[in-house]
Amino acid sequence: MSASRxxxxxxxxxxxxxxxxDLLDSIIVDIASECHRIAKLGLDRNLEDEEEExxxxxxxxxxxxxxxxxxxxxxxxxxxxxxxTHPGVANEIFDCMNCGRSIxxxxxxxxLEKCMGKGRKARLKAARSSTAAQNRYSRGSPASTYSPYSNxxxxxxxxxGSTGVAGEDLSNxxxxxx
Amino acid sequence: xxxxxxxxxxxxxxxxxxHRPINGQIPSPPCPHLADFRARxxxxxxxxxxxxxxxxxxxGRAAIRREPSxxxxxxxxxxxxxxxxFACMACAxxxxxxxxxxxxxxxxxEAMPPGHEIAVDxxxxxxxxxxxxxxxxxxxxxxxxxxxQTAASTLxxxxxxxxxxxxVVAPENLRKRRRVDYxxxxxxxxxxxxxxxxxxPLESVPTSDLPRGLRGLNNLGNTCFMNSVLQxxxxxxxxxxxxxxxxxxxxxxxxxxxVSGNVSKRNVDGAVDGGHxxxxxxxxxxxDMDAMFSAVFSxxxxxxxxxxxxxxxWQHAANLASxxxxxxxxxxxxxxxxxHEKVDKDRLRPQxxxxxxxxxxxxxxxxxxxxxxxxxxxxxxxxTYDPCLDxxxxxxxxxxxxxxxxxxxxxxxxxxxxxxMNSSQNSGIPTLMxxxxxxxxxxxLGSDQKLFCxxxxxxxxxxxxxxxxxxxLVSCFHIKRxxxxxxxxxxxxxxxxxxxxFSLDMAPYLSSSILRRRFGNRIFPFDGDEPDASNEFSxxxxxxxxxxxxxxxxxxxxxxxxxxxxQWYKCDDAWITQVNENIVRAxxxxxxxxxxxxxxxxxxDKMGAS
Numbered sequence: 001m002s003a004s005r006x007x008x009x010x011x012x013x014x015x016x017x018x019x020x021x022d023l024l025d026s027i028i029v030d031i032a033s034e035c036h037r038i039a040k041l042g043l044d045r046n047l048e049d050e051e052e053e054x055x056x057x058x059x060x061x062x063x064x065x066x067x068x069x070x071x072x073x074x075x076x077x078x079x080x081x082x083x084x085t086h087p088g089v090a091n092e093i094f095d096c097m098n099c100g101r102s103i104x105x106x107x108x109x110x111x112l113e114k115c116m117g118k119g120r121k122a123r124l125k126a127a128r129s130s131t132a133a134q135n136r137y138s139r140g141s142p143a144s145t146y147s148p149y150s151n152x153x154x155x156x157x158x159x160x161g162s163t164g165v166a167g168e169d170l171s172n173x174x175x176x177x178x
Numbered sequence: 179x180x181x182x183x184x185x186x187x188x189x190x191x192x193x194x195x196x197h198r199p200i201n202g203q204i205p206s207p208p209c210p211h212l213a214d215f216r217a218r219x220x221x222x223x224x225x226x227x228x229x230x231x232x233x234x235x236x237x238g239r240a241a242i243r244r245e246p247s248x249x250x251x252x253x254x255x256x257x258x259x260x261x262x263x264f265a266c267m268a269c270a271x272x273x274x275x276x277x278x279x280x281x282x283x284x285x286x287x288e289a290m291p292p293g294h295e296i297a298v299d300x301x302x303x304x305x306x307x308x309x310x311x312x313x314x315x316x317x318x319x320x321x322x323x324x325x326x327q328t329a330a331s332t333l334x335x336x337x338x339x340x341x342x343x344x345x346v347v348a349p350e351n352l353r354k355r356r357r358v359d360y361x362x363x364x365x366x367x368x369x370x371x372x373x374x375x376x377x378x379p380l381e382s383v384p385t386s387d388l389p390r391g392l393r394g395l396n397n398l399g400n401t402c403f404m405n406s407v408l409q410x411x412x413x414x415x416x417x418x419x420x421x422x423x424x425x426x427x428x429x430x431x432x433x434x435x436x437v438s439g440n441v442s443k444r445n446v447d448g449a450v451d452g453g454h455x456x457x458x459x460x461x462x463x464x465x466d467m468d469a470m471f472s473a474v475f476s477x478x479x480x481x482x483x484x485x486x487x488x489x490x491x492w493q494h495a496a497n498l499a500s501x502x503x504x505x506x507x508x509x510x511x512x513x514x515x516x517x518h519e520k521v522d523k524d525r526l527r528p529q530x531x532x533x534x535x536x537x538x539x540x541x542x543x544x545x546x547x548x549x550x551x552x553x554x555x556x557x558x559x560x561x562t563y564d565p566c567l568d569x570x571x572x573x574x575x576x577x578x579x580x581x582x583x584x585x586x587x588x589x590x591x592x593x594x595x596x597x598x599m600n601s602s603q604n605s606g607i608p609t610l611m612x613x614x615x616x617x618x619x620x621x622x623l624g625s626d627q628k629l630f631c632x633x634x635x636x637x638x639x640x641x642x643x644x645x646x647x648x649x650x651l652v653s654c655f656h657i658k659r660x661x662x663x664x665x666x667x668x669x670x671x672x673x674x675x676x677x678x679x680f681s682l683d684m685a686p687y688l689s690s691s692i693l694r695r696r697f698g699n700r701i702f703p704f705d706g707d708e709p710d711a712s713n714e715f716s717x718x719x720x721x722x723x724x725x726x727x728x729x730x731x732x733x734x735x736x737x738x739x740x741x742x743x744x745q746w747y748k749c750d751d752a753w754i755t756q757v758n759e760n761i762v763r764a765x766x767x768x769x770x771x772x773x774x775x776x777x778x779x780x781x782x783d784k785m786g787a788s
Binding site for chain 2: 022053054059063080105109
């Protein structure tokens with residue numbers, strides 16, 4: 001309603017003001033009617049519960065950010081809940097189910113990768129020999145992307161290695177234990 | 179298993195829950211004048227109104243007009259523009275009602291003999307009691323309105339086989355099975371004898387006040403992505419119960435596969451394994467899960483090494499088999515697929531995933547999503563159903579300027595959402611419910627994404643809306659924290675905090691609720707409304723596991739928080755520690771696992787173990 005001051009009482013200004021008022025009233029009644037129905041039929045969301053939850057999480061975040069509380073969030077562990085301690089690299093020993101050798105748990109994955117002929121390095125190695133390449137293509141199916149509801153696309157991955165671009169040298173697994 | 183998890187609820191919530199309609203029934207009785215009107219006339223006048231219901235597609239708001247071009251005017255003052263004009267249900271006289279001014283509608287009701295108290299808002303198709311001066315509601319009236327509205331969204335009876343007004347085909351596989359009461363299992367004498375002779379009771383452990391099943395998982399080399407998901411699955415109630423009640427027996431499964439026992443091989447945990455899968459190409463992720471459940475719930479507290487499982491999984495997911503760290507969610511999907519595939523090959527089970535009849539993975543996690551695409555020109559709506567194992571959600575943009583966000587929302591919605599302001603928009607913190615709101619919001623597909631409309635027979639701009647047709651037993655929500663920009667050729671992780679509740683009611687996201695909102699919140703059984711009252715609790719979920727990711731995209735760490743007997747534990751590879759619930763609240767959730775609060779049992783087709 002940007003009518004200039006002098007035109008405030010002109011018939012045109014009054015008429016547009018009148019129509020605007022009617023439209024506004026109509027919209028207000030629309031919303032009131034909908035809210036009335038929602039309230040009467042008990043379809044409204046319990047906003048109090050939701051606000052309470054938000055309040056709790058805000059408080060929790062404040063407490064977590066407080067350095068004097070960092071004991072719980074810090075990854076430096078002394079003992080676990082059973083009173084045990086664990087080394088940085090898991091040291092349980094067992095036999096590899098592919099080749100039978102004794103392997104230490106914390107080094108099992110890199111061992112298995114080479115042992116099974118998987119992984120980037122092994123794949124590159126295999127690509128150089130033609131018979132090996134044939135074997136690779138005839139081997140088992142790749143994992144099917146599961147849901148037809150296409151949200152789990154491969155662009156949404158939080159990997160901890162690199163994003164797997166060919167040719168890039170992977171930083172060889174930074175140890176996650178503190 | 180049918181006992182609800184105890185959880186404190188503020189009094190206001192309990193009161194609100196008491197008024198919640200079951201299947202859209204009005205919780206409160208009609209006013210005496212409406213009751214009188216119904217007693218006198220039944221529902222005939224409402225059905226007769228159908229001829230005058232004009233629905234303007236798309237969006238489907240209904241108005242009452244005797245002729246399409248009629249301009250209703252108040253019989254008393256001739257006004258056509260007062261905010262509310264009411265047509266008397268008894269004599270069709272139109273009157274205005276605009277407090278604080280004089281109400282000609284009320285005057286009409288008073289002046290006429292009894293029977294003229296109920297009127298209908300000609301622009302909004304809402305019933306009004308002129309004596310109570312309040313909007314009133316009636317099931318049969320609403321049914322008439324919905325039928326008129328849905329007629330616009332479907333093909334005419336002659337053209338489609340399903341015909342008429344409600345042409346929605348329910349998803350196949352939702353067979354109605356008789357609901358039965360839960361009966362706890364007790365062994366019969368024969369089973370007791372078997373148990374006595376072939377097994378021994380687990381020793382009670384010194385830390386017996388700690389729950390069973392809490393056991394660290396050794397990191398085998400960048401495998402925290404796997405350990406975090408495994409911890410969540412080991413404590414997924416229906417999955418845990420399935421394996422612990424011997425529903426997939428690894429010895430029996432291996433024997434069936436004809437794999438010979440290889441006693442000389444020492445395996446993880448020193449257990450004798452049938453050498454299943456070594457070099458003969460046959461593996462079974464379910465068997466490895468079975469072994470893991472046995473080991474983790476055995477009472478042994480030294481960390482378990484899921485090496486056999488890793489070996490089997492790498493055989494299944496050849497393209498993911500490498501020492502580099504993987505994405506936890508991708509692993510989750512891949513291993514459920516592995517459990518499904520193996521079952522599929524073995525038995526002649528139905529392939530359909532929606533019913534969950536095919537394998538335990540689907541039985542637990544599979545839900546059904548409904549997708550509606552509505553033509554913006556004619557209102558015709560096409561509906562499809564798809565099974566889903568989980569729901570991946572975009573992390574909400576931070577809501578700066580909640581007013582702008584609210585108006586953008588109502589512009590998109592069909593009928594004008596009255597509940598567009600919710601608390602998260604005001605405070606700016608993204609919430610899980612906010613993400614679910616966005617997920618189920620009507621989305622206008624741009625002019626570059628026109629879809630073919632069966633009614634118009636041309637490609638039109640459309641409105642798409644998702645909803646949940648069937649909830650899974652366990653809902654897994656995956657937050658898309660990975661942002662990939664093809665323009666800038668870089669990827670980054672979104673660290674923004676997301677609030678997630680400990681208790682979650684999924685009712686607003688169900689197809690029945692979404693449809694109900696789309697058609698103006700009318701009282702009408704929509705797709706998915708269950709006829710039995712026990713539906714009241716089946717949309718309530720409790721959080722039991724949170725997989726979190728800390729650190730950068732290429733150098734980070736997964737940790738899982740588990741909730742057991744309302745106590746939270748942190749599972750960081752081999753380290754299990756107890757934490758305060760506030761630590762979990764403040765954590766950066768990546769995958770959240772919720773289980774249905776109340777589990778209902780249906781009569782089984784067959785007796786005995788499957």
